[in-house]
Amino acid sequence: KADDGYRLWLKYDLLKDEQLRKTYASTISSIVYEGEKSPVIQSATEELQLGLKGLLGKEISLKHTNTTNLGSIILKKDNTEKLTNDEGYHIYRQGKNIIVSAKTDNGILYGSFALLRNIQTGQSLAKTDITSSPKIQYRMLNHWDNPNGTIERGYAGASLWKWFELPERLDPRYKDYARANASIGINCTVVNNVNASARFLTTEYLPKVQALANVFRPYGIRVFMSVNFAAPKILGGLSTSDPLDPKVRQWWIDKTKEIYAAIPDFGGFLVKANSEGEPGPQDYGRNHADGANMLAEALAPFQGTVIWRAFVYKADANGDRFKAAYEEFKPLDGQFKSNAIVQVKNGPIDFQPREPFSPLFGAMPKTPLVMEFQITQEYLGFSTNLVYLAPLFKECLDADTYANGAGSTVSKIVDGSINHYQKTAIAGVANTGSDRNWTGHFMSQANWYAFGRLAWDYTLSSELIADEWIKMTLTKDAVPVKIITNLLTGSRENYVNFTTPLGLHHLMGQGLHFGPHPWLEKSARPDWTATYYHRADANGIGFDRTKSGSNALAQYSPEVQKQWENPETCPLPYLLWFHHVAWNKKLSSGRILWDELCYRYYSGAESVQKMQNDWKSVKTSIDPEIFEDVSGRLLAQQREAIWWRDACVLYFQEFSKLPIPAPYQKPE
Ligand code: GCW
Numbered sequence: 001k002a003d004d005g006y007r008l009w010l011k012y013d014l015l016k017d018e019q020l021r022k023t024y025a026s027t028i029s030s031i032v033y034e035g036e037k038s039p040v041i042q043s044a045t046e047e048l049q050l051g052l053k054g055l056l057g058k059e060i061s062l063k064h065t066n067t068t069n070l071g072s073i074i075l076k077k078d079n080t081e082k083l084t085n086d087e088g089y090h091i092y093r094q095g096k097n098i099i100v101s102a103k104t105d106n107g108i109l110y111g112s113f114a115l116l117r118n119i120q121t122g123q124s125l126a127k128t129d130i131t132s133s134p135k136i137q138y139r140m141l142n143h144w145d146n147p148n149g150t151i152e153r154g155y156a157g158a159s160l161w162k163w164f165e166l167p168e169r170l171d172p173r174y175k176d177y178a179r180a181n182a183s184i185g186i187n188c189t190v191v192n193n194v195n196a197s198a199r200f201l202t203t204e205y206l207p208k209v210q211a212l213a214n215v216f217r218p219y220g221i222r223v224f225m226s227v228n229f230a231a232p233k234i235l236g237g238l239s240t241s242d243p244l245d246p247k248v249r250q251w252w253i254d255k256t257k258e259i260y261a262a263i264p265d266f267g268g269f270l271v272k273a274n275s276e277g278e279p280g281p282q283d284y285g286r287n288h289a290d291g292a293n294m295l296a297e298a299l300a301p302f303q304g305t306v307i308w309r310a311f312v313y314k315a316d317a318n319g320d321r322f323k324a325a326y327e328e329f330k331p332l333d334g335q336f337k338s339n340a341i342v343q344v345k346n347g348p349i350d351f352q353p354r355e356p357f358s359p360l361f362g363a364m365p366k367t368p369l370v371m372e373f374q375i376t377q378e379y380l381g382f383s384t385n386l387v388y389l390a391p392l393f394k395e396c397l398d399a400d401t402y403a404n405g406a407g408s409t410v411s412k413i414v415d416g417s418i419n420h421y422q423k424t425a426i427a428g429v430a431n432t433g434s435d436r437n438w439t440g441h442f443m444s445q446a447n448w449y450a451f452g453r454l455a456w457d458y459t460l461s462s463e464l465i466a467d468e469w470i471k472m473t474l475t476k477d478a479v480p481v482k483i484i485t486n487l488l489t490g491s492r493e494n495y496v497n498f499t500t501p502l503g504l505h506h507l508m509g510q511g512l513h514f515g516p517h518p519w520l521e522k523s524a525r526p527d528w529t530a531t532y533y534h535r536a537d538a539n540g541i542g543f544d545r546t547k548s549g550s551n552a553l554a555q556y557s558p559e560v561q562k563q564w565e566n567p568e569t570c571p572l573p574y575l576l577w578f579h580h581v582a583w584n585k586k587l588s589s590g591r592i593l594w595d596e597l598c599y600r601y602y603s604g605a606e607s608v609q610k611m612q613n614d615w616k617s618v619k620t621s622i623d624p625e626i627f628e629d630v631s632g633r634l635l636a637q638q639r640e641a642i643w644w645r646d647a648c649v650l651y652f653q654e655f656s657k658l659p660i661p662a663p664y665q666k667p668e
Contacts, residue, residue, distance in 0.1 A: 002625035005437030008180050008445055009472040011120075012054025016476070020122055025056045027098070027125055029071040032063045039218035040105035044075060044112040047179065051116040073115065075108050076101040083107070087187070087220075088133025091115055098125060106187070106220040113183040121471040132457065135415045138305075138425035139455035140188035140224070141181065142270065142372070143432075147197050147205065153376050153513075155383040156433030156440035161191060167211035174212060177432070178219035184452025188222050190427075194272035194309060196226040198234040201255055210262040217265065224267040224307070229291060230279035231255070242284035243294035256298040268305035269295050270343070275312045288328065288342075289335035296337040303339075305423060307370055310344045310360060317526035320543075320550035322348040326359050334366040341423055343370035346396040348552070349533075351379050351429075352505040353387075353496045356564070356574055357396050359555035361410045362403030368421040371397070371414045375447050376431040378513055380495060383440030384636040386611065387495045388488035390450035390462035397458045402559040411458045426455045442629050445473065446488060462489050474626070480618035487614045494611070496573075497604025498641040499648075502597060503542065503576035506533040507648065515640065516647035534576070536655040540583050540593065542576035553578060572596070583656040594658045601649050602664045605641040608634065 003011075015021040031048050033041055045062050052060045063072070074094075078101045081090050089102040089111030100111040114132065118125065144152040145159040162171055181189070191209060192200050199205055213223040232238045232251040242248055259266050273280025273291055281291030292308040299306055313324035329342060336342065342364065347355020351374040361369060373393055380387045397411040404418050416424040428451040431439045439445050446469045453465045466488045470481050499516070500507055507530045509517040521531040535543055545552040546565055553561050564570050567579040572588065575581060583594045591599060612634045619627055649660060659665075 003623040004625060005442050005445070005629070006176075008176075008438060009120075009449055009469055010051075010176075010179060010183060011472060012051045012116075014057045015055050015119075015122075017122065021056055024119055024125065025058055027071060027096075028052060028056070028060060028073055030061045030063050030073075031075070032065065032072045033075045034065045035077060038105050040109050040220060041075065043179075043182070043218045044105075044109045048073060048112050048116065051119070055116075055119055070096045072096075073098045073100060075112065077103070077105070077108065079103055083131060084133035085137075087185075088131065089114060090131045091118075092129045093125070093127060098128065109182055109220055110185055117183070117468065117472065121468055122476060134185055134456045135411075135458060136424045136426045136455055138188045138267070138370075138423070138427075139186050139452065140190060140425060140427040141186055141375075141430040141432075142190045142194065142226075142427045143430045144193040144195070144376075145191065146193050147199050151433055152193050152195060153374075153378040153429070154431075154433050155376065156431060156438060156444075157435040158433060160432055160434055161208075161212065163205070163208055166208035170211060170215060174215040175219075178216045178221055180438075180448070181221055181452065182219040184449055185456035186452045187220050188224055188267050188425075189216065190224040190226055190270045192226050194226045194270060195276075195278060196228040196272070198228040198231040200225055201227065201231050201235060201259075206259065206262055213263045213266070222265050222267040223263060224270055224305075225259075226270045226272070227295075228279065229271060229273045229281070230283075240284065241279065243281045243286050243290045244284070249294055249297065252295060252298040256295075256302070256304070260302045260304075266302070266304060268299050268307065268339075270307045270309070271295065272309045272311065275309065287332060287335075289332045289340075292340040292342075293335075293337045296340040300337070300339055305425075306340045307343050307425065307427075308336075308340060309372070310342050311350075311372075313527060315525045315527060317532070319527075320545065320552050321527040322543075322545060322552040323550065323555060326363060326555045329360060330363050332367075333364040336367050338422060341368040341370055341425060343372050343425075343427060345372045345374075346393075349505060353380055353492070353500050354392070354395075354503070354573060355505065356577055357399040357401070357410050359552075361413045362401030362408060362557065363555070365403070365419045368416060368419075368423050368425070369413060370425040370427055371410070373426070373428045373451060375428040375444075375451050377441075377444065377447075379508060380492075381499075381637065381640065382514065383444065384633050384640060385495060386441065386443045386487070386491050386630070386634060386637060387447075388443070388450070388462070388466065388491045389447045390454065390465050391489060391492045393451065393454050394458070394462055397454065400560070402557040406559070415458070428452075428455070437629075441633055442626055443488070443633075445469075474623075475618070475621040477618075477621040480621040483614050483618055487611055490607070491611065494604055494607040497600045497607065499604075499644050501600030501604065502572055502593075503574045503578070504534055505577065506530060516644045518648050518651045534652075535580060536652055538655060538657075540581045540585070541597075541652065541655070542580045543578070544580040545578045549580070583658060594656045595661050597652065598649055598661050598664055601645040605638075605645040608638045608641045612638065 086104045089107045102108045149158045230241045232241045232248045236251045272278050274282040295306040310325045310329045313321045344360045401408045412418045449469045450465045466485045470484050507518040509515045518530045520529050523529045564578050585593045
């Protein structure tokens with residue numbers, strides 16, 4: 001039967017390598033659990049049995065302690081394990097047995113998935129000794145899902161959550177969603193859109209969310225909800241939602257109690273306030289900390305957390321949107337309660353194909369900052385473009401803020417190792433939907449996978465994660481694995497090249513954010529246009545963010561400023577983020593800016609041809625249904641790449657008045 005992609009990377013098909021299969025099969029004859037079979041342990045044993053039966057082609061029995069076991073996987077809760085934290089695991093050999101040991105049931109669940117992954121990717125178990133603990137505590141998906149079943153910026157169909165059927169009917173897919181997340185260590189999910197309908201807090205929707213939480217709990221996943229800040233007015237009939245009003249505070253306290261009565265392990269609230277028209281504390285002359293602290297107070301008795309987003313900016317044609325979040329949030333450092341944490345997008349603007357890291361990272365030492373990445377490809381080609389996002393995530397996590405001297409990487413800010421936070425978190429805006437293959441573009445499954453793996457351990461390389469995912473999902477054939485790994489790891493740079501090379505950003509179509517629209521100069525908001533960002537004129541192109549311009553660069557530490565402030569030495573990928581550069585300026589590549597721009601657009605579009613050839617070359621190793629699906633999408637990507645290239649080059653040429661360099665002048 002052809003593979004429709006539904007099983008994601010949890011594919012437990014019989015291992016083709018017979019020798020390997022026999023070795024595993026002779027090592028493993030049963031699974032033993034100790035003590036009480038909690039729901040989480042039940043998930044672990046069920047998964048191991050399912051996985052091993054498929055991979056090894058033999059039924060593996062489940063046993064309880066005290067039976068003498070030779071050749072068993074023993075799930076062992078061991079408080080003496082030296083693990084960094086409660087969710088970590090230790091997998092090791094003890095005589096003929098394989099021990100999966102952890103301090104908690106959740107650790108055992110993660111260890112079980114790790115063991116399965118090792119078998120799926122063909123690792124030897126002879127000397128297994130692996131310890132691993134997550135570096136960040138809350139590893140979350142953010143769903144931008146609405147009560148009517150649509151998903152904001154979702155490109156893989158309707159919402160997974162069938163609100164109309166809930167709570168009575170539980171789609172079996174909820175459990176598969178939880179399995180997939182648990183397998184990569186995701187332990188929190190925000191089920192609804194940050195542009196939040198107050199309806200989620202009603203007695204109509206709470207039981208639905210409760211039903212989802214019940215399915216996710218045995219997989220170690222806690223549910224959070226996005227809340228509408230004006231809910232006291234909208235639902236509670238109050239005349240205000242002022243966070244300092246005692247009646248408003250009481251309303252949230254009561255509502256929070258009601259939620260915890262239904263969902264005892266409820267994680268907390270995610271809030272988008274005074275951002276893009278959403279209500280918030282500033283409507284009443286209060287600030288973000290006032291708003292967050294009110295909710296923190298309501299959540300505190302239950303150890304809940306409020307996650308307050310820093311995605312804010314104001315309409316100002318002469319200002320620089322880049323600076324907005326820093327300007328509003330930096331002064332509030334130290335004012336947030338200990339269970340109020342602030343969620344910051346990876347870059348200062350908005351999930352562009354390439355952004356410098358947000359200057360807030362490192363600038364708020366007293367406030368735990370949550371990293372917000374976007375897995376759904378709002379600005380990275382929807383579901384027609386193959387863009388592997390691990391390199392984008394890594395580029396940001398590995399960037400040095402110099403907040404505490406060299407080596408103060410964004411990842412070390414987020415994981416709290418520099419400022420010793422009590423709570424740490426990382427979020428990815430989900431790319432899942434009701435399409436059979438979950439993510440629209442089959443290859444975008446790798447982005448969900450990579451986000452989870454990096455949330456657990458950001459030191460993993462993009463290549464290693466790709467290699468794992470390919471072996472689990474597509475093929476274990478050595479040469480194709482290499483080819484596809486390269487295809488994935490180069491795909492993001494290709495996309496940057498044919499859409500927004502050299503530090504260009506925000507050139508996409510209005511509203512939908514689809515396709516090129518660099519000539520867009522009128523919108524409801526000046527900072528939603530393209531001309532605001534690229535600033536092309538007769539002299540050159542790019543946004544001057546140095547002292548002679550908006551001086552946004554001053555928001556970074558001096559070492560970072562030094563890296564980017566001089567147009568002569570600023571790395572080309574960031575050049576037009578910070579400088580307005582003359583068309584005929586000679587760059588470090590040896591080409592003048594105009595030629596370099598053309599070179600990037602043309603070579604970027606050409607790279608999609610190469611991607612197609614690479615994909616064709618692995619055909620015999622790939623399931624036919626998946627092969628066809630990806631081939632079709634690559635063709636669409638090529639059409640879009642040429643569209644982007646021609647739209648941008650021809651538009652910018654109106655300013656540069658320079659010829660397209662000869663090598664690119666050949667007819668299509
Ligand atoms: O990128 C923008 C999106 C909006 C989104 C907003 C946000 C949920 O275009 O659709 O709203 O970011 O992150 O709040």
